[in-house]
Amino acid sequence: MLFMREIAGHGQIVRTLLNAVLNERVAHAYLFAGPEGVGKATTALAFARALLCARPAAGDACGECRECRQVEHANHPDFNYVRPGGSSIKIEQVREIQRKVTFCSYQGGRKVYLIEQAETMTAEAVNCLLKTLEEPPGGTVFIMLSAFPQALPPTILSRCQQYIFKPIPGHELTSSLIKLRGLAREEARLLAAFSGGSMGKALAYATGSFQKERAAASGLAAALREAGVLEALEMAEKLSKARENILNLLEMLICWYRDILIWRETGEERLLFSPDQVATVKREAGHYETGRLVEAIETIEEIKNKIYGNANTRLALEALFLRLAGGINGARTDRGG
Numbered sequence: 307m308l309f310m311r312e313i314a315g316h317g318q319i320v321r322t323l324l325n326a327v328l329n330e331r332v333a334h335a336y337l338f339a340g341p342e343g344v345g346k347a348t349t350a351l352a353f354a355r356a357l358l359c360a361r362p363a364a365g366d367a368c369g370e371c372r373e374c375r376q377v378e379h380a381n382h383p384d385f386n387y388v389r390p391g392g393s394s395i396k397i398e399q400v401r402e403i404q405r406k407v408t409f410c411s412y413q414g415g416r417k418v419y420l421i422e423q424a425e426t427m428t429a430e431a432v433n434c435l436l437k438t439l440e441e442p443p444g445g446t447v448f449i450m451l452s453a454f455p456q457a458l459p460p461t462i463l464s465r466c467q468q469y470i471f472k473p474i475p476g477h478e479l480t481s482s483l484i485k486l487r488g489l490a491r492e493e494a495r496l497l498a499a500f501s502g503g504s505m506g507k508a509l510a511y512a513t514g515s516f517q518k519e520r521a522a523a524s525g526l527a528a529a530l531r532e533a534g535v536l537e538a539l540e541m542a543e544k545l546s547k548a549r550e551n552i553l554n555l556l557e558m559l560i561c562w563y564r565d566i567l568i569w570r571e572t573g574e575e576r577l578l579f580s581p582d583q584v585a586t587v588k589r590e591a592g593h594y595e596t597g598r599l600v601e602a603i604e605t606i607e608e609i610k611n612k613i614y615g616n617a618n619t620r621l622a623l624e625a626l627f628l629r630l631a632g633g634i635n636g637a638r639t640d641r642g643g
């Protein structure tokens with residue numbers, strides 16, 4: 307669990323939140339908005355610990371008091387973590403929050419409610435939460451997280467102090483990976499390039515899944531290049547079974563096509579996300595036309611957002627693979643000999 311002062315890439319937000327704690331100007335409700343994996347939850351946890359700490363220094367948690375240890379071990383009685391139960395946050399969960407809010411805090415300090423994927427609240431749950439947000443008892447702090455804040459009603463948004471979490475710039479991610487995981491610069495740069503500004507993803511890649519996932523993406527691209535209708539549909543069915551993995555795979559696929567495109571256009575190895583794969587990239591570049599690659603990247607982006615937005619994964623993948631399959635769309639125009 308990180309301290310606020312250790313959080314990378316969101317300096318302005320961290321400073322504002324630390325000042326709020328320091329100057330006792332904490333709002334009743336916060337919304338941390340931004341794509342998955344950029345650090346919303348990490349920041350929210352660090353902020354919650356700072357809010358509950360008995361001896362905060364410069365607005366940040368001390369890490370040593372009883373309260374800090376309880377937050378760290380997820381057993382602080384005044385810290386409540388709310389996640390969707392299944393696909394949504396249901397009214398029963400919000401009623402439970404309401405019930406707790408009306409009591410005094412157990413340990414005499416603040417009460418903190420961290421609501422993950424807030425946009426999944428049902429309409430009833432939203433109405434119920436609004437009542438609490440309209441007249442929040444003193445010392446109660448809601449921190450809501452959402453990758454789709456546009457799906458939250460304006461009545462909720464207007465009652466929250468909103469912070470937009472943007473993807474972390476590549477160079478900051480690279481130095482953080484070197485500092486936090488002791489990676490060599492080249493490897494850190496590679497993982498940063500592929501993680502799309504997400505520290506969570508970069509750290510996950512750093513544990514060793516990266517090479518395997520990238521190989522899966524380049525393998526998929528090669529298979530699609532040759533695929534006809536039946537093969538494309540088969541691949542869609544097979545891959546649709548793991549929604550979480552598929553989003554990662556599609557992001558990897560975008561990076562892969564991007565490298566092939568960059569190589570075709572510039573022939574510059576230093577511009578590649580995968581400079582260690584230059585031989586394969588070079589070989590693949592001969593199989594595509596620039597226009598097809600641009601189209602492929604745009605199409606994957608579009609389908610990825612549909613899957614994020616809970617479209618039927620299998621249908622979305624079928625549509626994507628049918629559009630990418632070279633055997634149907636004649637991508638093999640300039641294969642050469």
Ligand SMILES: [Zn+2]
Nearest residue numbers: 359368371374
């Ligand atoms: Zn403390």
